Amino acid sequence: MSSKRPAGPQDPPPSSPPSTDTSNSDNDSSSDFEATLQEKWGARGGPGPRPVPKRPRREPSEDGSSSEENVLYQAVMDGRVAIEVAVDEWLQGYKRDREPAFLELVNFIVRSCGCRGTVTLAMLREQQNTEIIQRLTETFSEDSSDYPLSLSTGPWRRFRASFGAVVTAVALRSRHAVLYDGFLLGGLTALLTSLADSQVRAFRHTATLAAMKLMMALVEVALGLSQRRDNTQRLYEAERGKSPPRRAPGKLEVLQETLRELQEQQEEMEAVMNAIFKGVFVHRYRDMVPDVRALCMEELGTWMCSFPASFLTDGHLKYLGWTLHDKQGEVRLRCVRALQGLYARRDTAAHMELFTGRFKARLVSMVQDKDPVVAVEVVKLLTVMLDTVAEALTEADCHRVYPAVFCSRRPLATAAGLFLYRSLLSPRHEGDTEPSPGSGDNRSFFRLLLTFFIESELHQHAAYLVDSLWDCAGTQLRDWDTAGGLLLEEAPEEALSDQQEKALVEILAASAKRAAGEGPPVGRGPPRKAPPKGRRAVTEQRSRLSLCLAPILPRLLAKFSADEEKVTPLLEVLSCFELSVYCTARLERPLEQALAQLQELVQKHTGPEVLGAASRALGALCDPRLPLRGRGELVRSRLGDLLGERCHRLLRV
16 A cells, blocks of 8 residues: 555646655655664653652563553543643653553553554664664554444544644643653654554554644744843843842853753754654655645644644645645545634734745636635635735626625535625624615625626526625615615616616615514525514514605605516515505505505516516505505405406407
């Protein structure tokens, strides 16, 4: 089994580095790397043990293995012992005798791979890591695809999290003592590097996860060292700045010695992090197993956000850019989410100018990614970029995102709606307040929306546009006072064109239907029954819709009575009203005017769309539960008589 991922049509472009063969054919280079680590981390005496009362340490048997169950592995498997307690007990044993304790840690990692083999003290003392792994491979089926990290059931997902927590705790809980003894960290890094280079998938996957979690812990340690060094440096400068009589020479010497120790420790941490990156990450980010590649990308993004001083460089960012071309959607998804975290912060986004210029085209093209989840996250990433690096997205880039508001997948359409709103409809600066309904400030919003809708040349899909914007711009879309005022505008310089009026009427009707509780348009999911709280909100919205539009609806019907394309959506709006407001709000006169317009429209038009909408509106006004239903029934009787007379006259002819 080769650990090299085969090339494919979505592999990185020629600018990316050639595929690295990371199978056991690299054992020579791995041995050199291990020798370098051993030379770097030669045995040195560590600090004295920190007493923590725990259970008695288990003694190793003659073959070097533990006479009892591995406490670390048992803590991960059954969860009855807290990870921190198990690691603290292990650390106490390490301080008493580090070789048997390190052997227990090695066997914990081996057991976590699903391997039944055991490493003995004799093997640990006499053999190289590559020889040990070869012995373990003989007891492991290379063709087996089942191992703890490959299983997705609940217990094994918890195992994965607990395994990473053990590795992290080993580094974090030893950072004040044994982490710098030259044995633990160097030996663990060398072991994980060799395991990650194995042909056995279980070894590679498990060792890569352990190495990534170890790196994350070391990043936290390095950050703590950096902060301590900065604080100590300030104390040193403050003490040195004092006048000679007030200066304490002994304190200066202590601070200077502390600075030297902190500097050495930080250099050691960065050396180990660099070794893990070059020895594990650089090989495994192109592993043939998608889970391994996804793991590497996720952790790389975390390192960059946590420790940008060391990892937010073009040399590290390029791996995220290259892996955007990965054939597996999950790997691309991890890359995009890592970039979301980086672009969300202005301080990190400012250092990504070169990356943005090189890979922006790829990100924009991923709006049409075949994996719908990836496409949604890419649009969210581009929306984040609007807030931090808006100048990087050109008008042409934005126009490649806008059409997604009309797509059938609602998550993608909603994400694209937010992008459209932020980039075109409401390009406000952070901290600005949102205009309130009826304030008149939404006139510019509606004009920008109409311009976009008309230029998109998808006029028959107003319901899809409104649905895409409903979550982010619902407040503006429900400003029916402003929309009605624009439709009734008489001033020539402010009046809308015929095309704009038609578009606004469609948008007004779509927003009214949505406010009245109508579900998403066709293709965007089945209609969902609103919960009781949601039903109350719908009732309130219908009441406000009625109070806003009922007084002006007769004027709108009269103005557009001759235009079938405009009057039909307006008649559908009448069906969305909470019709009881005609009585409770004393709107008898607007009701009579609306009924008169209904009667006139039925007499004037012959198109099925207008007549169908008129009949539905009149039927709603004749509902027996309405107090003023008699007026609707009177108009219905008149229309019946008129239509009957017309039919009789036509038959006579």
